[in-house]
Amino acid sequence: MSSESFRRQLQQEANQWQAEELISSDQLQQLANRYQFEQLETDARDRFVGILLVIGGLLLGIGVITFVAANWQAIPRLFKMLLLLALLIGVNIAGFSLWRSPRSYETLTQRSLDSMSDRQQWQQRLGHGLFIFGALALGANIALMGQMFHLDGSAFGLCFLWGIGVLVMAYGLQLASLGVVAVILINIGFWSVVFNSSVLQQGTLMQSVCQFMPLVIGGLFLPLAYQCRSRLLFALTAIGVVSTFEAVVASVGDRAGDAGGVLWAIALSLPIALLWAYPDSLGTFIGRMMPTFSSQGQLEEVEPDVESMRRFRPVARAIAFLWLSLTVYGLSFNSWIYSSLSVEETLSERVAVFLPLLLNPNFLILGGLAIAFWVCLGWPRIGNQWRLTLTDGVILLILLVMAVLVTWHGAIASIGVYGTLVFNILLFLLSVGAVREGLSRGDRKQFWVGLVLMILHILSRVFEYDTGLIVKSLAFLLCGIAIMVIGLWFERYVRALPVAERSS
Amino acid sequence: MSHSSSTIPVSHRPKSIWRFSLPLLLQVALVLTIPAQAAYTYFAGSSVILQTVPVDPYSLLQGYYVTLRYDISQLDTLKQLPGWSEIEETHINADTALLEGADSFYVIMEESGGDLNSEDASKDTSNTAAVSDSPPAWIPVRVLGDRPSSLPDHQIALEGYYSRGQVRYGLEKYFIPEEQRDEINNHIRETQDSGNPQAYVVEVRVMNGVNAVPKSLWIGEKNYRF
Numbered sequence: 001m002s003s004e005s006f007r008r009q010l011q012q013e014a015n016q017w018q019a020e021e022l023i024s025s026d027q028l029q030q031l032a033n034r035y036q037f038e039q040l041e042t043d044a045r046d047r048f049v050g051i052l053l054v055i056g057g058l059l060l061g062i063g064v065i066t067f068v069a070a071n072w073q074a075i076p077r078l079f080k081m082l083l084l085l086a087l088l089i090g091v092n093i094a095g096f097s098l099w100r101s102p103r104s105y106e107t108l109t110q111r112s113l114d115s116m117s118d119r120q121q122w123q124q125r126l127g128h129g130l131f132i133f134g135a136l137a138l139g140a141n142i143a144l145m146g147q148m149f150h151l152d153g154s155a156f157g158l159c160f161l162w163g164i165g166v167l168v169m170a171y172g173l174q175l176a177s178l179g180v181v182a183v184i185l186i187n188i189g190f191w192s193v194v195f196n197s198s199v200l201q202q203g204t205l206m207q208s209v210c211q212f213m214p215l216v217i218g219g220l221f222l223p224l225a226y227q228c229r230s231r232l233l234f235a236l237t238a239i240g241v242v243s244t245f246e247a248v249v250a251s252v253g254d255r256a257g258d259a260g261g262v263l264w265a266i267a268l269s270l271p272i273a274l275l276w277a278y279p280d281s282l283g284t285f286i287g288r289m290m291p292t293f294s295s296q297g298q299l300e301e302v303e304p305d306v307e308s309m310r311r312f313r314p315v316a317r318a319i320a321f322l323w324l325s326l327t328v329y330g331l332s333f334n335s336w337i338y339s340s341l342s343v344e345e346t347l348s349e350r351v352a353v354f355l356p357l358l359l360n361p362n363f364l365i366l367g368g369l370a371i372a373f374w375v376c377l378g379w380p381r382i383g384n385q386w387r388l389t390l391t392d393g394v395i396l397l398i399l400l401v402m403a404v405l406v407t408w409h410g411a412i413a414s415i416g417v418y419g420t421l422v423f424n425i426l427l428f429l430l431s432v433g434a435v436r437e438g439l440s441r442g443d444r445k446q447f448w449v450g451l452v453l454m455i456l457h458i459l460s461r462v463f464e465y466d467t468g469l470i471v472k473s474l475a476f477l478l479c480g481i482a483i484m485v486i487g488l489w490f491e492r493y494v495r496a497l498p499v500a501e502r503s504s
Numbered sequence: 505m506s507h508s509s510s511t512i513p514v515s516h517r518p519k520s521i522w523r524f525s526l527p528l529l530l531q532v533a534l535v536l537t538i539p540a541q542a543a544y545t546y547f548a549g550s551s552v553i554l555q556t557v558p559v560d561p562y563s564l565l566q567g568y569y570v571t572l573r574y575d576i577s578q579l580d581t582l583k584q585l586p587g588w589s590e591i592e593e594t595h596i597n598a599d600t601a602l603l604e605g606a607d608s609f610y611v612i613m614e615e616s617g618g619d620l621n622s623e624d625a626s627k628d629t630s631n632t633a634a635v636s637d638s639p640p641a642w643i644p645v646r647v648l649g650d651r652p653s654s655l656p657d658h659q660i661a662l663e664g665y666y667s668r669g670q671v672r673y674g675l676e677k678y679f680i681p682e683e684q685r686d687e688i689n690n691h692i693r694e695t696q697d698s699g700n701p702q703a704y705v706v707e708v709r710v711m712n713g714v715n716a717v718p719k720s721l722w723i724g725e726k727n728y729r730f
Contacts (some may be wrong), residue, residue: 069682138531142535149539149542151679172523200606201606207605211604401566
């Protein structure tokens with residue numbers, strides 16, 4: 001089925017065509033049937049009601065949590081505990097019985113499912129809202145237990161266990177929304193450790209989990225994202241993996257030094273390399289591994305919906321591109337002359353830091369995956385030749401330049417003003433590349449990201465340096481001319497494209 | 505439908521009762537097992553009385569609590585104990601990185617007189633404040649890097665670790681009801697003004713020197729237990 005925005009536009013156009021007598025009312029009816037125009041309104045309304053119910057569930061949950069926080073002594077502790085447990089169980093059971101449509105599924109065909117009555121859809125959405133409420137009620141229960149026995153556990157422990165509880169339910173019911181709640185909870189827990197710079201007690205389970213957070217998040221949530229085919233969950237998982245990875249790198253550097261800039265190079269390049277080359281074939285593989293359940297809860301032998309799983313690479317690439325842009329933007333400031341070499345370490349000292357670093361499972365697995373992904377990307381398909389597309393090649397080049405420069409800066413000699421120059425060129429390349437790609441594909445978002453990046457770049461440079469007004473004016477003039485030239489070039493380029501290529 | 509392509513099709517959704525009830529059971533088990541160890545320690549552990557100073561913050565999820573800073577939370581106190589110099593290098597001065605854990609150490613507390621495990625301290629004081637003399641605090645006598653295998657009856661080991669400038673025992677929070685917060689705060693202030701440094705003690709239950717839970721809080725001669 002085509003996208004909703006296309007259907008909306010088509011509906012408008014078709015009505016106009018009929019008014020202009022380009023098509024008959026019969027043909028309009030056929031179009032309406034084919035593209036289900038009448039469902040557009042109900043879809044929008046359903047989504048709205050769904051959002052309202054989820055927000056309602058969230059508010060109810062926060063109400064219960066606040067009740068626990070009040071530590072109200074008017075009812076005995078045991079009674080309070082039973083009350084909250086009953087609430088947790090009751091809300092979930094109510095949610096499940098509403099969410100599960102009452103009709104027997106064997107008698108339903110896909111068509112009758114589609115035309116499920118309003119009442120049933122309403123019930124399903126209410127059930128969904130109750131599941132969200134139930135997820136928060138679980139947190140209230142855990143918090144109450146901690147309060148009763150004055151447990152001074154870390155916020156991380158609470159959030160992590162809570163998240164795991166919600167995640168189990170998310171897997172059971174294959175609900176992406178519960179998965180989203182769980183991934184947010186686990187991230188909140190992790191970052192509370194980082195920002196409070198609290199140290200956990202060694203040898204505890206929570207401490208090990210914290211140390212391998214990128215792998216834990218990836219392992220726990222990626223299969224669920226595929227099972228639910230949720231791009232939002234995939235995006236949150238991907239962001240979770242790479243951001244916690246940065247914290248892990250910081251932690252390693254905190255203890256062992258930066259191994260002559262190698263650690264910086266890894267921190268800057270690896271997450272982007274991993275996300276950019278993320279292959280959807282991995283998703284297809286995970287999808288095949290994951291059991292698909294039929295309506296009766298039995299294992300289905302049907303081929304999983306491979307097409308709908310091939311949808312995560314654009315998400316991964318969008319995150320990678322934004323991440324890369326921000327990184328290069330940050331590095332383009334003229335700070336390279338100030339930062340000196342990290343420490344005066346001997347070569348053997350650097351190697352001594354570098355080796356255990358390589359054996360750290362976070363680096364080993366994510367680094368290995370990144371390399372494997374890039375190999376997949378350039379794997380010879382036609383004519384036995386290794387090849388990357390132009391865009392892939394440019395990204396790889398930028399990542400390599402970044403890694404080499406940072407390592408050079410840390411290990412051999414300060415790159416000084418050359419570093420600033422190179423990163424400014426890279427930033428310019430990135431923004432122009434994004435604008436060009438966006439225009440050639442007609443992708444408005446990409447175009448705007450590139451343009452915003454370009455404007456940000458120019459303004460940052462003009463204000464960073466104490467330049468005279470003449471220079472500032474010259475900069476503005478040159479940028480204006482450059483943008484016009486790019487625009488004109490683009491116009492000619494698009495016109496030169498054959499019609500078929502343009503429409504694709 | 506366009507939105508069904510972003511989520512799993514309705515017909516493929518698992519509706520089996522087991523796919524729902526097993527996760528729910530697991531959730532309930534999770535809720536009940538988290539405090540199991542603490543509850544056991546709370547009811548069956550042996551008592552130790554610790555000298556402390558209270559402060560009052562708020563936790564988003566669990567409400568108001570009194571932050572307890574014990575005598576043995578201060579490095580100056582610990583530094584005077586035998587055994588400290590052996591663990592100082594490895595446990596305290598070791599540069600712990602952000603996500604790496606800190607090693608545990610054990611503080612041996614000794615009873616300073618009077619029978620404190622006799623339940624006198626907190627008898628019939630459930631959820632209220634009782635008035636009687638506060639028990640004398642136990643005295644730290646030794647610090648060890650490893651858990652002691654056996655101790656005389658009048659000694660108890662408490663597990664602690666050092667985290668970025670603070671010594672922690674997992675006993676630093678005592679949750680109080682919202683409606684009594686002002687009363688307790690006023691009481692703390694009054695007692696502070698009266699200038700009695702021995703006024704605050706906490707009764708802690710300990711099991712095997714690993715698990716410890718705070719049981720009740722003494723402010724002056726008033727005992728609070730929630």
